[in-house]
Amino acid sequence: MFRSVEIALTSLYVVTTALLLFGVYYLHQVSGIEQWGILAFGALLITVVTGRVLAKIALDPLREHFDHLERLSKETLHELNLPVNTITANVEMLRKTNTDEKSLKRLERIETAARMLKERYNELDYLIKKQMERERIESFDLESALKERLEFMRPLYPGVVWEIQTAPWSVQCDRIGLGKVIDNLVENGIKYSVHNPRIMITMEANVLSICDQGKGMDEITLMRIFDRYYQNDGAMAGYGIGLGLVKRYCDRHGILLHVSSRQGEGTCVKLEFKKGEK
Known part of the structure; x- marks a missing residue:
């Protein structure tokens, strides 16, 4: 052809x-x-x-x-x-x-x-x-979607300590794609934790935060995390749609993406949704 x-x-x-x-x-x-x-x-x-x-x-x-x-x-x-x-x-x-x-x-x-x-x-x-x-754009409750993803992941990672603080918040975007974003961020937090992974997930107003107490990253690594196929630890295989695609998903749906990290202390990723949604 x-x-x-x-x-x-x-x-x-x-x-x-x-x-x-x-x-x-x-x-x-x-x-x-x-x-x-x-x-x-x-x-x-x-x-x-x-x-x-x-x-x-x-x-x-x-x-x-x-x-x-x-x-x-x-x-x-x-x-x-x-x-x-x-x-x-x-x-x-x-x-x-x-x-x-x-x-x-x-x-x-x-x-x-x-x-x-x-x-x-x-x-x-x-x-x-x-x-x-x-992509299918729909309105749904972010808290319900988050609990749905956690219900799926908890049996897969029985050794993880979960700290969850959520509240109802209606968003309008592609639900399946957002689920993949959440999966990717949570599993990266687990993957890069050395012992006894602890994942903290909070929702404050229009901001969803997913934080870990893992290896963390230096400033050079932090600048490259959205490069396609880039990994902080080359010995670990990539998972899901990748951080580069996470960023592209957020860009398409008007979600602001903030990443902060300290080497040896952990990483925190924040998804800031449009304030018009509630």
Whole structure:
């Protein structure tokens, strides 16, 4: 497919140039027109018309390709969602009829695994829609969204000490994307804590703060944290959509992003939402 695009673009250049030269020659020699303004207009007209036709020929295969990918993505997402929902529903039914402690523990692990699969489904769905610039803007309670994310993460990090102070606050943005932002910031705080991670999450007016008592960063590192793929500790693998994408998400939705850090003391990230929201 991309070979045909290359051929079409090459043809665009060759044919447009040939027609342009021929048009100028015809107007100047055959018609006897001496005004270069008219010649330039004629050449421009030929270029625009030819370019429009050949550009359509070049882009149509790409358009068809991306339409096919979109359909395939939707079908795949639907097929992934169905078994996850089936597992969750059956676990809930078994929990109601089972009182054995060991069996309940096993069911809890299955439920946690199903929840993780559901999260991967939501993340894939979000990334696909994000690539297509189709973020879903909605109004929702930030406190509820935050508790939802913490409910998911707490079983995954049983050794973390959580200090949570929240209050209701209505925001308007892409909920799934904000969930990924929260996940990324919280998990970075956990990842860069050496022992007994402590995560402090507070909401004051329109500001959401996520702080840790981890390694912290020096000033040079702090200046580079939003560079794509940059990591404070190269031995640790990256996670989620990355701090660079966190910043781009905040920029798109008018959320001010503040980061403060002291080496050996920890890092604090603040998301300042628009004051009109409440």
